[in-house]
Amino acid sequence: LITSKTRLRMLIKFFIGASNKGYLNGLATEFNESTNSIRKELNNLSESGYLLKKRKDNKVIYQANKIHPMFKVLQKIVRQHLGIEDIVDTIISRIGKVHKIVLVGDYAKGLDTGTISIIIIGKELDDSYLKNLKLKIRDKIEREVVFELNNEIPKKNIILYQK
Template sequence: MLESLITSKTRLRLLVKFFVNSKTQSHLRGLADEFGESTNAIRKELNNLTKAGILVKESDKNKIAYMANVKHPFFTNIQDIIRKYLGLDKLLEQILERMGEVDQVVLVGDISKGIDSGKIDVVVTGDNLNEDYILSLSNRIEQIISRKVVLTLLDERMVSTGLILFDKEVGA
């Protein structure tokens, strides 16, 4: 559905890259390699998004690093749209609904780095998690969001470089 609003596939991939996890930074050549596209196509979209204030750039020696502009007035809105596009809102809703005493829901793997590989890896931590429900949940979520979902259950809280979608302790 978002593809009909954002007709440039490169622009959509850049928005996913930078707005799934606002800490993501990348360089032109790295993006070109990751997307398998020419540097010119990537540069054009980076310039458009930077000119609009959606991305910011920083000089890093001889390279320019791009990242989401967290101070942009529409930052939260864009991030919400991208997360809904990927189905992360539905995923979180389904996990919290009947999983038991969930402490954390952490996005790990490619998607936590802004790479939409079609697979979403999620770690759920907590006590007395409903393990039977988890087996049916993966398939149900995959049908809802049209992406492969791998759920991992842990008893202990984790410290991760992943993206925290929910943390009971922090209240987010």
Template sequence: MLLKFFLNPESKSYLRELAEEFGESTNAVRLELNRLAEAGLLETTENGRTKVYQSNPKHPLFPDIQSMVRKFTGIDTLLEQVLSKLGKIDLAFITGDYARGRDSGIIDLVIVGEVDQSYLQKLIQKGESLIHRKIRFLVLNNKELEKLKETLKIKESIPIWGEGEKNHAL
């Protein structure tokens, strides 16, 4: 739950949504939400009959907790865990606007290898809700990558998995 609220402080959720997301009972989630709210780490607002929870950036421990959560989720470790579960991945990189330093709201992700696409789609949906950006993905094999390397502008991409330096020079 700390990840949900402290990775993205603007994230707002309500009890049933969180219970469904975490696959837990509403009672278990309610108990944790109440503890965090009583400690002042979460703020609550009423939306009709629904209580909405959000992190409290004014809490004196907010910066420390956010820092710990970010360290815990270190992007390298996170990517390694996620990508290793997807299948045999040779290379993954970001292209498009983000690779050029522009925040267009769309992240273009290219994965080279053999991937469980249904699992990837689930991860993409969760990732999009966390970062509030659309993630477009393209899965290729090595031959397809070779054909599309100019179109994808690989030299301008950001390698995030695999032999980035070697493949970056394709």
């Protein structure tokens, strides 16, 4: 399934958050790839049923097929690849009374930029533990992690945990 860097970037884009959408030229610009390589991967993924395509005006919009039998599996693989599953499990088990964990920033948009931004909503959250956790997570998943506590949640987000 994951045979190229372009395909991996597309899987991250579409399966990190099921509401993420994209079209040929936009994806080519976003990934800094040729439209031909993007078209090839979009065709492969849509012919396999992983992506849905809809015509809107003169564009074809692609989105993850949420009813595909492999949707949940692919979403879990993408989140594990990015280290998000580990982050959520660690936060829930050790930081305090967590009500909500939200992925924001580039990863919520489906972009693998190397910095994962997470907002944690809760009570009695251990800020000092989070600072230590940030370093451990960075070493484990090889990505920067930015934690924000009890901040306003931007429109573009993915809820990773909610109590």
